Amino acid sequence: MTKTKDISAEEKILEAARQVFENKGMSGARMQEIADEAKINKSLLHYYYRSKQKLFEAVFKTAFHKLAPQINIILNSDQSICEKIRNFSMNYTSFMIKHPYLPNFILQELNRNPAFVKELISTKTFPSMKNFQKQIREAVANKKIRKIEAEQLFINILSLNIFPFVAAPLLKGFINANDKEYKTVLENRKVEVAEFIIQSIKL
Amino acid sequence: MTKTKDISAEEKILEAARQVFENKGMSGARMQEIADEAKINKSLLHYYYRSKQKLFEAVFKTAFHKLAPQINIILNSDQSICEKIRNFSMNYTSFMIKHPYLPNFILQELNRNPAFVKELISTKTFPSMKNFQKQIREAVANKKIRKIEAEQLFINILSLNIFPFVAAPLLKGFINANDKEYKTVLENRKVEVAEFIIQSIKL
DNA sequence: ATAAAGTTTAACCAAATGGTTAACAAAGAT
DNA sequence: ATCTTTGTTAACCATTTGGTTAAACTTTAT
Known part of the structure; x- marks a missing residue:
C-alpha cells in the first residue's frame, strides 16, 4: 500500500497552516480550515501546537x-x-x-x-x-x-x-x-x- | 448644554470604523469595538450600515x-x-x-x-x-x-x-x-x- | 397637540470558533 | 502477551460575534 504518509502529520499541519495563514492572516484564518487543508482532525492541531497563537508563531518564524x-x-x-x-x-x-x-x-x-x-x-x-x-x-x-x-x-x-x-x-x-x-x-x-x-x- | 454632537452619529461611526479597520483589518475588527470607539450602541452600526461588510466597504472606498x-x-x-x-x-x-x-x-x-x-x-x-x-x-x-x-x-x-x-x-x-x-x-x-x-x- | 418619521438603546439569538475531554487505535518497550 | 507511550478521532463546551427585534425617545411635519 502506497502510504500518503511519507510526510508526518506535524509537517502536513505546518504546511497547511502556512498556506491558510499566508492567505488570510492570523485573524482571518480558521483552525477548521487548516485541519481540512491538512486532511486531519482539528484536535490534532491542538495536540501538536497547543493553540492557534502557537501554531501561528511557528509558521511566522519559519x-x-x-x-x-x-x-x-x-x-x-x-x-x-x-x-x-x-x-x-x-x-x-x-x-x-x-x-x-x-x-x-x-x-x-x-x-x-x-x-x-x-x-x-x-x-x-x-x-x-x-x-x-x-x-x-x-x-x-x-x-x-x-x-x-x-x-x-x-x-x-x-x-x-x-x-x-x-x-x-x-x-x-x-x-x-x-x-x-x-x-x-x-x-x-x-x-x-x-x-x-x-x-x-x-x- | 454643550453637545458633543456637532458630529452626527453616522460620521462618528465612520471615523471609529476607519480607525479600527485600519489597525486590525476586516477580519480582525470587531463591531463591538467600533461601537465602543464611537461611543454608541452596537445596533446603530447596523442601523446606518447594514452589515460589517457594508461598513467596511464604506471605509475602504473613502x-x-x-x-x-x-x-x-x-x-x-x-x-x-x-x-x-x-x-x-x-x-x-x-x-x-x-x-x-x-x-x-x-x-x-x-x-x-x-x-x-x-x-x-x-x-x-x-x-x-x-x-x-x-x-x-x-x-x-x-x-x-x-x-x-x-x-x-x-x-x-x-x-x-x-x-x-x-x-x-x-x-x-x-x-x-x-x-x-x-x-x-x-x-x-x-x-x-x-x-x-x-x-x-x-x- | 398629534401623528409620522427618524434615531437610539437593551435584550436576545443563532452560528461560528478556539479549545477540551475521553475514548480508541497503533506502536514500542518489557 | 501486556503495559505504556504516542497518535488520532468524535463529541462536546464556553465564549465570541455579527446580526435582529421591539420598545423608547427625539425630531419634524401637519
Missing part, C-alpha cells in the same frame, strides 16, 4: 527565517556594492516569484503586532547594518559612489525589490496587466532594478 | 479615494517629469506621515480580495497610465532621459515612496531606529527619494 538570509546578501557578504545590488535583485525576485505571499504576510503581521519585531531582533540570524554602513561610508569617502546614507540606500533597495510583490494586485490594476503580463514585468525587474539603483549612486 | 488623487499627480498633470517626481515624493510622504496606516490597510485588503480591484477600476477617479506613458516615450525619444519603460519607472516611484510606510515596523528593526528617529528618516526621504530617481533616469 517564514521569516526564509527571508533573513536573503537580506544578509546585502548586509553581510564580501561582495562589492554593485555585486550586492545585482545579486540581491536577481536572487530576491526569483525567490519571491516562487513565494509571492510571503512578504505581504510578514509585513501584515508585523504591522498588527509591532512589538513582535523585538523578539525577532534577539534572534542570531537577524541581520545587522554595521558592515554595510562601513562599506557605504568608505565608498563615499573614496569617491566611488555619490554621497548617500547607508540607511536610505538600504531602504531603497528593499523598496524596489519587495514592494512590487506586496502591492501586486494594485499595481496590476494601475498598469492594466493580467497575471501573466505582470509576471513578465517582474521578470524584467530582476536586472532593471539593479541598473536603476546603480545608476542612481554613480558619481 | 480611504482609496484619498489616495487616488495623489497618484494622479504623476499620471495626469502637465508638469515635467522631474517636477512630477519631486512634487509627488514631497506631497505623498507628507500625506502619509499624517495617515501612516492607510497604505498598509489598502494593500492588505486588496491582497485578501484581489477581485476588489476590478470594482475600483470602474471608478471614474481611477488613474490611467496613458498620458504618463506618452510623456516617458517622448522624453526617451528626445534623449531627455535614458531608455526606460513607463511601467517600470512608475513602479519604482511608488515603491520608493510607499514601501517605507508599509514596512515601517520591519525597517525600524533593521536600521535600529525608534519612532522619532524613523520619522526623521522619512522626512529626509521627501527630497532624497526624488533625487535618487532623477539621478537614475538621467542620460
Whole structure:
C-alpha cells in the first residue's frame, strides 16, 4: 500500500497552516480550515501546537527565517556594492516569484503586532547594518559612489525589490496587466532594478 | 448644554470604523469595538450600515479615494517629469506621515480580495497610465532621459515612496531606529527619494 | 397637540470558533 | 502477551460575534 504518509502529520499541519495563514492572516484564518487543508482532525492541531497563537508563531518564524538570509546578501557578504545590488535583485525576485505571499504576510503581521519585531531582533540570524554602513561610508569617502546614507540606500533597495510583490494586485490594476503580463514585468525587474539603483549612486 | 454632537452619529461611526479597520483589518475588527470607539450602541452600526461588510466597504472606498488623487499627480498633470517626481515624493510622504496606516490597510485588503480591484477600476477617479506613458516615450525619444519603460519607472516611484510606510515596523528593526528617529528618516526621504530617481533616469 | 418619521438603546439569538475531554487505535518497550 | 507511550478521532463546551427585534425617545411635519 502506497502510504500518503511519507510526510508526518506535524509537517502536513505546518504546511497547511502556512498556506491558510499566508492567505488570510492570523485573524482571518480558521483552525477548521487548516485541519481540512491538512486532511486531519482539528484536535490534532491542538495536540501538536497547543493553540492557534502557537501554531501561528511557528509558521511566522519559519517564514521569516526564509527571508533573513536573503537580506544578509546585502548586509553581510564580501561582495562589492554593485555585486550586492545585482545579486540581491536577481536572487530576491526569483525567490519571491516562487513565494509571492510571503512578504505581504510578514509585513501584515508585523504591522498588527509591532512589538513582535523585538523578539525577532534577539534572534542570531537577524541581520545587522554595521558592515554595510562601513562599506557605504568608505565608498563615499573614496569617491566611488555619490554621497548617500547607508540607511536610505538600504531602504531603497528593499523598496524596489519587495514592494512590487506586496502591492501586486494594485499595481496590476494601475498598469492594466493580467497575471501573466505582470509576471513578465517582474521578470524584467530582476536586472532593471539593479541598473536603476546603480545608476542612481554613480558619481 | 454643550453637545458633543456637532458630529452626527453616522460620521462618528465612520471615523471609529476607519480607525479600527485600519489597525486590525476586516477580519480582525470587531463591531463591538467600533461601537465602543464611537461611543454608541452596537445596533446603530447596523442601523446606518447594514452589515460589517457594508461598513467596511464604506471605509475602504473613502480611504482609496484619498489616495487616488495623489497618484494622479504623476499620471495626469502637465508638469515635467522631474517636477512630477519631486512634487509627488514631497506631497505623498507628507500625506502619509499624517495617515501612516492607510497604505498598509489598502494593500492588505486588496491582497485578501484581489477581485476588489476590478470594482475600483470602474471608478471614474481611477488613474490611467496613458498620458504618463506618452510623456516617458517622448522624453526617451528626445534623449531627455535614458531608455526606460513607463511601467517600470512608475513602479519604482511608488515603491520608493510607499514601501517605507508599509514596512515601517520591519525597517525600524533593521536600521535600529525608534519612532522619532524613523520619522526623521522619512522626512529626509521627501527630497532624497526624488533625487535618487532623477539621478537614475538621467542620460 | 398629534401623528409620522427618524434615531437610539437593551435584550436576545443563532452560528461560528478556539479549545477540551475521553475514548480508541497503533506502536514500542518489557 | 501486556503495559505504556504516542497518535488520532468524535463529541462536546464556553465564549465570541455579527446580526435582529421591539420598545423608547427625539425630531419634524401637519
